[in-house]
Amino acid sequence: MNKKTVYANGDSFVFGMEILGDDSRDPANKDLSFVKKIADSMSADYINNAYNSATNEFIFRKTLIDLEKLKQDGIAPADVFVIIGWTALHREEIVGKYLLDYYHAGYSYKFKSDSQEYTDFGTFFISPSHSQKMRIVANGTVQTIDLIGPAAEFCSMCLWDDDFQQEKLETKILALQNYLEHNGYRYIFINTCCTLGSSKLINFDSPKLFQFNTSFFDWGKKYFPNSLKLKNHFNETAHIAFAKLVIDHINQNSL
């Protein structure tokens, strides 16, 4: 029998942000996230490609590209359990280069970002509620800039409409479900922090969409209010309890 693999993608809740401490974005958080505990319950290898603040568009595209690569590497879909944490509707991924050049208008500058997506892809994830403070050293001067200002005003006007974004998310969920089923992957989708209206396309009662009318964040706030950290994530206690719920659901529904 082949060794099983759990593949996870999603946002900071899947990443496990802040489990190690307030505002902690250390990748070591991934080893304490609820998805790691699900992987352990299956005695499976563990791939967690979540990014803090990831957009649904990013989660969709990275998952597809990663799973295609896994197939090419000879890992059979039947041996992989996929866990996707869909995130808030109003997020956007932007290219970082212009923004950084703009702030430095021709000066050479050194920039080291805490944002893993900038290191890996040269992009930043932005959202209405998160400030993205960046510390930049240029010509001996230290500057702190907030990415949210110049880029998010446009998003608020032209992109971050609830109905518009929900349609985008629903079609991604449907397409990814069909992709996974066509290839023979087992999977579960979790709503990490998204507020959804009623859907014309998605059956929220499907066992493969775990408690989709609510979210990990809402559940955690209700049952583990004392676990809440500085940047609105949860400590390991909440992750352990949430993992148990998901594991029981997977087993009860033979997912």
Next chain:
Amino acid sequence: MQKKYKNLYANGDSFVFGMESIEDFSKTIENKNFAFPKYLHDMLGCSTYVNNAYNGASNDFIFRRTVFDLTTKKLPPEETFVVIGWTSPHRIDVDGKGFFSQIPNFIPDPASPEGPAACAEFKDHQIMFVNPGIILNFIKDNIKIDANKEIIEWCAKYIWTDNLQVPLIESKIIALDHMLTQLGYDHIFVNTVINLPYTDHLDPSCKNFYKIESDSFYQWALKTYPAEHRAWNHFSFLAHKSYAEILFNYIQSRDE
């Protein structure tokens, strides 16, 4: 022997719509009857033609509407052939309600001088398609909003780069190909504007992709039918008919 279909469903941009297939500058709905999907519909012996393409459509819109249209299952998979024309990566559809809210009580009317015909998508879906070459200015009550200034500049700065857009289109092509197969729809994907030579993630040998990495309708027609090239960079019905024949032959050969 070629399988028979009852329905042909098409989605895509202006090339799938058939813009200018009748004459220079023409964007009327009648152009759909001279677009390559219509000729393919005839060759496949279909009786129902559903062409939900829009002029200026973005890849994200094409993906969304196709998923939405085909999961409602109004067109039975076993009786339906699907044609998708993927367009230029550097396009966006924006929330029209938000953009037009800059002019109080303004609703663009495609029939009025204030609202260009490009806004069919606003009437139908409350969105607006924008690409780097489009000119969209709206003026009312001395308030002017300029899509070029407010949208194109933002997109050019923040999102219209190949290293961001190419993986986005690749993932949608992969997802939709698997989805249509899973649902039982026979289908073909073509490029309308530009080929995808730098694709890292698509399998060019997939039989559902027609020259996805090496050619596009536009590139092919420009080379093969230069005299049929229209004022706004589209092609006459002659080029569309010929392209449909190529696709029909390809579908026959791949299904043998």
